[in-house]
Amino acid sequence: MKVAIFGLGYVGAVSGACFAELGHEVVGVDVSESKIAMINRGEAPIVEEMIAELTADAVRLGRFRAIKDAASAVREADISLVSVGTPTGADGTPDLTYVDGVVREIGSSLRGTSARHVVVIRSTVPPGTTQRRIADALEEASGEKLGARIHLAFNPEFLREGRSVKDFRQPPFTIIGAMSDYSFEAVAELYRGVESEVIRTDPSTAESIKLLSNAWHGLKVAFANEAARILKSTDVDTRKALDVFARDKILNISPAYLRPGFSFGGSCLPKDLRAMVSLADKAQVAAPIMRATLASNTSHLDAVVELVRSFGRRPVVLFGLAFKSGTDDMRESPFVALAERLIGKGYRLRIVDPFVDASRLMGKNKEFIEREIPHFVDLIARDAEDAVDEAEIVIFGHATAVDKGAILERGVGKILIDLAGDRDLEFCGADYRGAAW
Ligand SMILES: NC(=O)c1ccc[n+]([C@@H]2O[C@H](COP(=O)([O-])OP(=O)(O)OC[C@H]3O[C@@H](n4cnc5c(N)ncnc54)[C@H](O)[C@@H]3O)[C@@H](O)[C@H]2O)c1
Known part of the structure; x- marks a missing residue:
């Protein structure tokens, strides 16, 4: 040419x-x-x-x-x-x-x-x-x-x-x-x-991939440097630690965790980020990325609350309360945080999550629900179809296949806020909104 x-x-x-x-x-x-x-x-x-x-x-x-x-x-x-x-x-x-x-x-x-x-x-x-x-x-x-x-x-x-x-x-x-x-x-x-x-x-996606790539490279360099500064204070061989860390191509250096969706939570990620921040504080090492990661996670929750608020005060059903599907673990679940924010703002809320059925809960989670969110017990809907029918806003965090079927079948005309990026939901006849798409 x-x-x-x-x-x-x-x-x-x-x-x-x-x-x-x-x-x-x-x-x-x-x-x-x-x-x-x-x-x-x-x-x-x-x-x-x-x-x-x-x-x-x-x-x-x-x-x-x-x-x-x-x-x-x-x-x-x-x-x-x-x-x-x-x-x-x-x-x-x-x-x-x-x-x-x-x-x-x-x-x-x-x-x-x-x-x-x-x-x-x-x-x-x-x-x-x-x-x-x-x-x-x-x-x-x-x-x-x-x-x-x-x-x-x-x-x-x-x-x-x-x-x-x-x-x-x-x-x-x-x-x-x-x-x-x-x-x-x-x-x-x-x-x-x-x-x-x-x-x-399309051109805009191509333009964004270039910016994403360089922002990501910058973040990786700064993360490695900041993590090494923090760990040096604990006498770790930081080069060895980061070298082995980067050999995990399944979770660490991989597409895992790179899909936009909802805030992270659960019993490990927030806790261990805080542990890194506390190590940094003890050693008087600056840790802006570790801190900002927690702050950014909260900003994402804020943005979802704002999205719900933008539709006015309509009845809401939240699918998913445990921090992810297939578990009853609610410690630091971002869905619990979202539910609390909505209740605090006076929303009429129902929750669909068969894994957190209070009657089946045991151990730490039972203790958690009884201590932290006893008022949630009454909000758990027994029937997903009824819950969708009663709501005007459906928030999808996660659900069993059967419960998701209730949204697909009865979601027509509702506002559907998808926090999971579930492709099946896009064309179910609801007014589909993504968490950040
Ligand atoms: N450098 C990299 O590794 C790299 C990698 C990918 C993308 N980019 C991007 O590509 C672009 C160019 O980067 P670069 O590093 O090659 O820049 P550069 O500054 O080295 O080169 C730009 C050239 O454009 C010339 N120029 C300015 N006005 C002109 C005009 N009116 N007509 C003709 N030539 C003109 C300048 O004289 C200069 O030689 C930037 O947008 C950069 O962000 C750079």
């Missing part, structure tokens, strides 16, 4: 040399004369493993060159990739000035041409930017509606500086946030020869 790349920084320079290696004909565009001159001399404008050789080879073979003139680059190309910088602006939001400028340049350069063209945003931008701001700017500058001749997509870059060529060749996945079939196929074609899973999605 004939490819124009706008912005020859880390992303653009690496992509240029690597797409040329894949056999594409690449022309780079930058405002910096010196970067243009370097590339045309066969020199990489950045320092990265393997990039000097790749750039020299690509330029020698005539597959990679750089120019300043955006219009001629666009007119010669099938596809324009935008990888200019998006630095943090004064108020913390990304400054999109360079992206806006380049998109307008590409759009106006397409006026008076007739060939199909795909514009691909690779700079990191906030979710919604491509679909709204960039699409509008491109339509205005080109004078054409997108989706006929001119197409738009967002394709994030996941390279790590220092090993970017290796990452280009072996990315975790290739995400194409396509606004049309043609833009998807064109970007997929560009990556032909790179072995990775190609995932098609």
Whole structure:
């Protein structure tokens, strides 16, 4: 393919040399004369493993060159990739000035041409930017509606500086946030020869995956450092502890616990986070992440209470009281906390959870219910169907298959707040709301 790349920084320079290696004909565009001159001399404008050789080879073979003139680059190309910088602006939001400028340049350069063209945003931008701001700017500058001749997509870059060529060749996945079939196929074609899973999605999801990834990486680094600082005070060999911790690919480094849903609770997570905070306090070590994790968990509960309140004071049925399904353990159950908040605010509440039937409870849980929430005993509904019929708001935490059936059958017309992300519930005819989706 004939490819124009706008912005020859880390992303653009690496992509240029690597797409040329894949056999594409690449022309780079930058405002910096010196970067243009370097590339045309066969020199990489950045320092990265393997990039000097790749750039020299690509330029020698005539597959990679750089120019300043955006219009001629666009007119010669099938596809324009935008990888200019998006630095943090004064108020913390990304400054999109360079992206806006380049998109307008590409759009106006397409006026008076007739060939199909795909514009691909690779700079990191906030979710919604491509679909709204960039699409509008491109339509205005080109004078054409997108989706006929001119197409738009967002394709994030996941390279790590220092090993970017290796990452280009072996990315975790290739995400194409396509606004049309043609833009998807064109970007997929560009990556032909790179072995990775190609995932098609919409531009906003693709934009959010880039932000999620970097926020997650930052959180992991900060967590490891903070955890090690805390544990060092207990004479633990922190590098060994974190090394073994990371070998658990079932629960620790895995998709487990990464689905949005309701606040965590139960007898272990809150207790052990508090234990970490107390170790930190004793050693006078700052532990903002451990503290903020507990605070964030409470914020999520607050948000669900607010969601319920936004519908006015209607009768509510809560499915699930124990901290998760299949157990009668109610210690620090977030559903108990939710029920208490709603009762406190004067809601008429029924609870469906056969596992916490007071007559069957034993030991610690019986003691817990008698001491902490004796008033809940009267709220437990014996019949899930009646409970759904009587309610206007159904909150789904968890339920047995039979009890869930009552919602599926009788939930039509009710407000259904799904705290579990249960796909079956979405289309049962209720006014479906997610906890955070
Ligand atoms: N560096 C990374 O590892 C990395 C990885 C993934 C995504 N990103 C994202 O990609 C984008 C680019 O990052 P980078 O590190 O390559 O930035 P960079 O600052 O190294 O390079 C940006 C380039 O764009 C050029 N430029 C600015 N305005 C221009 C214009 N009007 N026309 C042509 N060129 C212009 C600049 O001269 C510069 O060479 C950012 O949004 C960044 O967040 C970066």
